[in-house]
């Protein structure tokens with residue numbers, strides 16, 4: 001997300017944009033099956049799309065045993081996501097990931113490790129992953145992460161507000177989080193696996209955008225069900241509808257359970273087909289993932305050398 005990308009100005013809460021929405025689940029499933037089936041990408045194009053996926057990755061570590069040393073290793077990988085011979089084989093000079101995403105207490109270490117690279121640090125906040133903390137503490141956590149140097153804040157919403165259809169409570173908390181984020185771009189994690197229905201996913205997405213979210217993000221990676229293509233289609237349709245009403249360009253971040261190069265291609269195809277190529281940039285599309293880069297690197301090595309290397313030869317991501 002370049003810092004020059006226009007922010008979402010938001011919109012006063014207007015439930016008439018989403019309250020009556022009906023989402024046809026079998027139709028959403030059929031649409032995504034169709035998208036991924038008629039992919040037909042040539043080998044060359046696949047390599048280019050995998051490189052683009054790297055540019056869009058929020059390279060993530062969100063584990064209870066994270067240390068500054070682990071974060072520093074992750075940042076080194078973000079600066080140099082592919083081994084030199086792969087980069088050279090692809091004819092590329094420079095390549096970095098979209099961001100590095102960590103817990104708030106790891107932001108300082110990430111900022112130091114990424115100094116001079118231009119790679120932004122994203123911090124989860126607001127009581128990630130469940131969000132069940134008093135609002136003033138959640139807002140204080142955002143301010144702490146921003147003070148530590150986070151340029152992007154990934155907030156979680158209160159799922160109960162969605163399940164009770166309390167749209168004004170949801171709007172007010174997200175608007176307060178946006179204000180606390182200040183100049184940092186804000187991604188709203190909907191935790192879609194806990195929202196009960198695709199219609200609720202659409203409603204939560206629309207409220208988050210009306211409240212000023214710059215990105216909408218599927219999942220924390222900690223729910224029982226994380227990013228899926230039907231959920232992503234529903235969210236992308238919501239951001240398309242929001243854009244049609246307001247002219248604002250909102251970003252999309254699938255996250256949670258994306259592990260394979262095939263996943264990286266499928267989600268990019270979804271974006272291209274639904275939003276157009278303009279959306280396939282880090283300013284408008286991120287993939288949140290802790291263990292996707294390894295498979296992409298393996299596939300690109302195979303593309304360049306004609307053979308798969310043992311995974312023991314690749315740096316740990």
Ligand SMILES: O=C[C@H](O)COP(=O)(O)O
Pocket residue numbers: 060062101219220221222255256257258288289290291292
């Ligand atoms: O925000 C990113 C997610 O936590 C990543 O989830 P993952 O560990 O399943 O890749």
